[in-house]
Amino acid sequence: MTIMLCYEGRLSLYCFLGGMASLLLFYGAEAFLHEESIWTKVALSVGYYISLNVIIRIRYNPRDYQIAVRAAFLGTVLSAGIVVFLYAQDQYKSFGIYATLMALFHYTEYLGIAICNPKTLSPDSFILNHSIHYALAAAASWIEYFVEVHYFPVMKTYKSVWIAGMLLCLAGESLRKVAMITASKNFSHIITMANPVCFVIYAIASWKFFHDRILMEEITLLNFFGEEYIQYQERVPSGLPYISGFRVEP
Incomplete structure (x- = not known):
């Protein structure tokens, strides 16, 4: 079966990959500039993200900008999550996994609808502004995480919990995307941190x-x-x- 991706889907994919390119810049700084300082790499990546947002704002009309800026943000968050997992101290690595999975979830929600039911597609399909309850739940989890990292850092270093949480998230995400594909045009609209x-x-x-x-x-x-x-x-x-x-x- 040939998958035809609509214009909005292609736009989001290009910008998502553009956001992920910050990861290449992070590693490229060491390979080509021989820059090993972690903070210099972070500064370069932040500068790239700001530049990318400026280009997106100039390049696209207001409607397309709403799609592009969200996709680029999620690509950048995914890259940042990978960097945190690879470079941060053990008690912060699970947050890197969490950030990566969250970015992947929100972007594939949009991409899934772009593939299955493009007529219902909108910037809200990223579900970043899902509801006040969703935002409060996310904020509560972040606060709890960093409080526990400060007072009970050992709690966040159990790799078995990371792996179990990641597998559960991937399994749930896979089931959801299969459901989206199965429902097709009838479709419309977190454990890893321990x-x-x-x-x-x-x-x-x-x-x-x-x-x-x-x-x-x-x-x-x-x-x-x-x-x-x-x-x-x-x-x-x-x-x-x-x-x-x-x-x-x-």
Whole structure:
């Protein structure tokens, strides 16, 4: 099957790769300029990112700029995550993995919709401005991470936790993208840091979300299918812990 990428998808891909090029600059400084200072490399990479944003602002119209600047930002974050993982002290390496996976997730959300359902594509498809709740959850995880790095740095050095978290994230991301491809035009719209407090809070929030959503969905299904759906409920469990959905009392 030939994949035809729309203009917006191609634009995002070019700018995402342009942002990732900061990683090449980071290593190129040592290979060609014989510059080994980490801070000089960081300064060069930051200068490159600023220059890239200036070029994007001049080159593209306001609509395309909104796509290009987001894609370039995510490419840069992915590169920065790789650098943190490779160069930072052990207690910070998991944050590098987190940044890399987050950038990859947000960009592939946009790219996936560009491939599967380009008619619904917009800058919001990056889901960077997902919701206030998403932003608060992310901010809480960052605060917890750096507080624990300061007071309990050993907590962040267990490589088995990094690997388990990374594999879980990659598995979840793979399932989501397969779902996007499977749904095709019908589709529309974090463990790696080893944050125990946010892990529990996120688990509770996720349970509450699915509990309420399944309850509402099952009321709708019961109204539509009637007795047939009641029989289906008796045969098939929800598959989620302590969530039974809406039940009709005999």
